[in-house]
Amino acid sequence: MSVQRVAHAINRMNFEGLGSFSLTSAQTVTTSWVDLGSEIAPKGNSAIGLWIDFTINDSNNFRVRLVGRHTTGGDDFVIPIKSITPSSVLVKPSYHEFDDDSDTKAVLSWDLDRVLPYIQFQVQVGTANTVSSVVNSSFYTPGWL
Numbered sequence: 298m299s300v301q302r303v304a305h306a307i308n309r310m311n312f313e314g315l316g317s318f319s320l321t322s323a324q325t326v327t328t329s330w331v332d333l334g335s336e337i338a339p340k341g342n343s344a345i346g347l348w349i350d351f352t353i354n355d356s357n358n359f360r361v362r363l364v365g366r367h368t369t370g371g372d373d374f375v376i377p378i379k380s381i382t383p384s385s386v387l388v389k390p391s392y393h394e395f396d397d398d399s400d401t402k403a404v405l406s407w408d409l410d411r412v413l414p415y416i417q418f419q420v421q422v423g424t425a426n427t428v429s430s431v432v433n434s435s436f437y438t439p440g441w442l
Contacts, residue, residue, distance in 0.1 A: 317348060317436040326351070326359065326420050326430040333361075333418040333435055336369060342439040343411050347418055349435045350402045353395075356430040358423030362392035363407045366415040373417070376407055394423075 320334030339345060345363070353359055364373035378391045393405050409416070418437070422430050 317438045320347075320418065320435040320437055321432060322434055324420075324432040326356070326422050326425075326432060328422055328425050330362070330373075330419040330421045333420050333432060334437075336366065336415050336417045337437065338369075338415055339409055339413055339439060341411050342441060343409055344406060344440040345409055345416065346404055346406045346438040346440065347435060348402075348404050348438070350433040351420075352400045352431045352433060353398050353422075354428035354430055355426040356422040356424060356428070357396075357398050357426070359395040359398075359401070359430055360392045360421050360423065361405060362419050364417050364419060365413040366417065369415050371415070373419075376409075376413075376416070378407070 324331075324333065333349075337345075347361065347363075349361065351359055363376040365376050366373065375391070378393070395401055395403070418435070420432060
């Protein structure tokens, strides 16, 4: 393959992305953080999106977070969610929480800063009642900023 064709392929990936990849089909969610699908090696991506479809049932406060790992299967380091308000820039080790307690299909995103060798999505609920929440399906899309 010529250098020009390789450069063209790289530029296409930068602007078109790589598509979406399946993380998991049905998965029960508890009050403990549990891995959502397999660990991901982002390979220099600067951003990642999560497409998630869940049924809340009678649980409350469905949560999603992303953790980084410096080695495969290593310790979890919470990836902060960055937010900018008129008065400050906040970086907190946090998670996305759905507090309307209804079945949801959502797209979430995180900045990766091209420094994470391994990442893992995790889910939990604040309160698990009689019928557990379930992730019906989830996909991720790597990207570049």
